Amino acid sequence: MAPVKVFGPAMSTNVARVLVCLEEVGAEYEVVDIDFKAMEHKSPEHLVRNPFGQIPAFQDGDLLLFESRAIARYVLRKYKKNEVDLLREGDLKEAAMVDVWTEVDAHTYNPAISPIVYECSSTAHARLPTNQTVVDESLEKLKNVLEVYEARLSKHDYLAGDFVSFADLNHFPYTFYFMATPHAALFDSYPHVKAWWERIMARPAVKKLAAQMVPKKP
Amino acid sequence: MAPVKVFGPAMSTNVARVLVCLEEVGAEYEVVDIDFKAMEHKSPEHLVRNPFGQIPAFQDGDLLLFESRAIARYVLRKYKKNEVDLLREGDLKEAAMVDVWTEVDAHTYNPAISPIVYECSSTAHARLPTNQTVVDESLEKLKNVLEVYEARLSKHDYLAGDFVSFADLNHFPYTFYFMATPHAALFDSYPHVKAWWERIMARPAVKKLAAQMVPKKP
Numbered sequence: 001m002a003p004v005k006v007f008g009p010a011m012s013t014n015v016a017r018v019l020v021c022l023e024e025v026g027a028e029y030e031v032v033d034i035d036f037k038a039m040e041h042k043s044p045e046h047l048v049r050n051p052f053g054q055i056p057a058f059q060d061g062d063l064l065l066f067e068s069r070a071i072a073r074y075v076l077r078k079y080k081k082n083e084v085d086l087l088r089e090g091d092l093k094e095a096a097m098v099d100v101w102t103e104v105d106a107h108t109y110n111p112a113i114s115p116i117v118y119e120c121s122s123t124a125h126a127r128l129p130t131n132q133t134v135v136d137e138s139l140e141k142l143k144n145v146l147e148v149y150e151a152r153l154s155k156h157d158y159l160a161g162d163f164v165s166f167a168d169l170n171h172f173p174y175t176f177y178f179m180a181t182p183h184a185a186l187f188d189s190y191p192h193v194k195a196w197w198e199r200i201m202a203r204p205a206v207k208k209l210a211a212q213m214v215p216k217k218p
Numbered sequence: 219m220a221p222v223k224v225f226g227p228a229m230s231t232n233v234a235r236v237l238v239c240l241e242e243v244g245a246e247y248e249v250v251d252i253d254f255k256a257m258e259h260k261s262p263e264h265l266v267r268n269p270f271g272q273i274p275a276f277q278d279g280d281l282l283l284f285e286s287r288a289i290a291r292y293v294l295r296k297y298k299k300n301e302v303d304l305l306r307e308g309d310l311k312e313a314a315m316v317d318v319w320t321e322v323d324a325h326t327y328n329p330a331i332s333p334i335v336y337e338c339s340s341t342a343h344a345r346l347p348t349n350q351t352v353v354d355e356s357l358e359k360l361k362n363v364l365e366v367y368e369a370r371l372s373k374h375d376y377l378a379g380d381f382v383s384f385a386d387l388n389h390f391p392y393t394f395y396f397m398a399t400p401h402a403a404l405f406d407s408y409p410h411v412k413a414w415w416e417r418i419m420a421r422p423a424v425k426k427l428a429a430q431m432v433p434k435k436p
Contacts, residue, residue: 018244051370063311067317069317070321071314072321073313073314074314089307093281095295096281097283103285103287103288104270104285106325107285150271152269174306
């Protein structure tokens with residue numbers, strides 16, 4: 001059987017979300033490069049994969065998917081094993097807690113942390129001068145979010161409970177880049193969050209991906 | 219067994235998302251008002267339900283949930299019947315398509331349509347003068363989104379395929395309010411989208427909710 005294909009580079013946070021799930025479940029996969037300078041993401045071939053012309057896109061035989069969280073869920077369901085069950089859909093309450101903290105990542109954590117990553121990274125995209133107002137406002141938001149996380153993670157080892165899940169993995173890409181900004185020490189004020197982050201970073205799948213994501217150094 | 223509780227008013231789009239799912243599955247539920255003027259959403263009682271002090275929150279016995287999409291998924295799983303299976307988690311590919319278009323709603327459709335609703339509504343929140351630049355930019359974004367939807371819905375009756383799903387229902391709250399703005403006629407340019415919207419609005423669960431959501435007239 002042909003390995004599944006992921007279109008887009010590992011250093012994209014949304015692509016990394018998919019790849020870390022593929023690594024966690026031990027699936028065979030192929031990463032297909034998309035040439036943004038040649039506008040390949042807007043080519044007819046790619047628009048069939050993703051009608052909005054974005055990455056990632058995903059192919060499994062004749063099934064084409066886009067939207068990183070949807071792809072990741074598909075991967076986690078398809079390759080689920082007793083030892084690797086990151087959605088917990090067999091248990092109503094556990095699945096609900098995985099969903100709650102997956103949504104918190106998407107709608108609360110990412111909007112606070114991602115502007116800091118973009119403003120403080122050294123990539124071409126952000127070689128514009130840093131907008132300090134955006135950074136300061138986002139840091140305030142992030143502190144409020146991390147306070148809630150600290151309370152949650154003082155009661156449980158992971159966000160959805162005492163088991164690692166998709167909810168935790170979703171936090172990996174942006175947090176990884178945040179840790180390469182001058183603001184990384186912020187996490188030291190939240191010891192349970194810091195310990196949780198270290199547990200995530202110790203996972204072989206996460207380590208493998210981290211090595212492929214060029215750190216955006218300040 | 220006590221009915222489940224939803225905290226927050228039906229006219230909130232995120233609360234409506236949960237309520238329409240409860241109506242679709244025919245579950246018994248109770249809506250509990252939250253007094254925003256009295257800051258009840260920031261009270262210790264509510265912060266136990268939702269540590270970010272937002273609505274909706276949800277209670278089923280000793281289970282407390284927040285984040286509307288997570289609550290809705292829980293409801294759709296718990297009360298799933300053969301005739302009402304809006305997540306299709308028994309079929310890998312169908313579930314993936316439901317997830318894809320649920321994510322498109324959250325990350326592409328809502329960010330385009332919601333600013334128009336906020337700017338053009340007549341509620342206290344938006345009695346400030348309309349920011350026409352925001353409206354114009356959002357309308358351009360929305361047109362691009364609706365073009366993709368038109369292509370998709372010319373091939374299938376619903377977003378995830380030829381079956382109604384959570385993906386479609388997610389579009390109800392903001393689209394319902396959009397249809398009360400001066401820009402409603404935009405949908406006439408996308409006949410398959412318009413027909414899809416009419417199919418959604420014809421559903422008894424959707425009709426019931428619509429009657430409870432005070433239209434934000436321009």
